[in-house]
Amino acid sequence: MQFDLLIKGGRVIDPASGLDAPRDIAVADGRIAAIEATIDSETAGEVVDASGCIVTPGLVDLHSHVYWGGTSLGVDADRLAAKSGTTTFIDAGSAGAGNFLGFRRHVIERSKVRILAYVNISFAGIFGFAETVSVGECSDLRLCEPRETVAAV
Template identity: 90%
Template sequence: MQFDLLIKGGRLIDPASGLDAPRDLAIADGHVAAIEAAIDAEHATQVIDARDCLVTPGLIDLHSHVYWGGTSLGVDADRLAAKSGTTTFIDAGSAGAGNFLGFRRHVIERSRVRILAYVNISFAGIFGFSQTVSVGECSDLRLCE
């Protein structure tokens, strides 16, 4: 069988299967096609040497703020995912009821990675943090009605 990608020699950690061992991992058509102690590199279009590296399923960031452009704390989830191995972000309340639809349409729906989000208790969500400004989203309790 021919593989699109072969990741060779890494320490493969897969909690779902209980695997924690040196393994080669082959990808074909965007899916894991084989996990073996040794897979011949001749069968792959691209080979990555993963010696001294961890190979894991996609990671989940359990506390993030990914409303990029909507809050001063927001980061670009797709950009961060490419550098961190994260495939799912849990946004910990960047948007409130007043701006959640914008967050969903402009960030969540357009993102290549998966974003799950909590809605902030404050109607406005997180909005006022910088070097010189610090306004807590609940500093005016009317925003929490």
């Protein structure tokens, strides 16, 4: 069989299958085609030496703020994913009912990585965090309106 990519000699850690061992991984048509102790390098168009590296399924960041540009805490999910092996980010309430549609259209829908998001009970989401400004999203309880949050969802 011919593979597009062969990742050789990495320590493969896959909790779902209980695997934690040195393995070669072959990829064909964008999918894992084989995981074996040794796969012949001649069977692949491209070979990556992963010796000394950990090879694992994509990681999930369970608490992130990826509303880049919409809040001072937001990070660029795609840029961070490329450096961290993260394939899914769970945004922990960066946006509220008042700005969730913008978050969805301008960040979530345009992102290459998967983003799942909680909607903040504060209408404005998180805001006001800088070196000289610190205002929590629930500092004014008038911003916390469950009916607006439910309507946004």
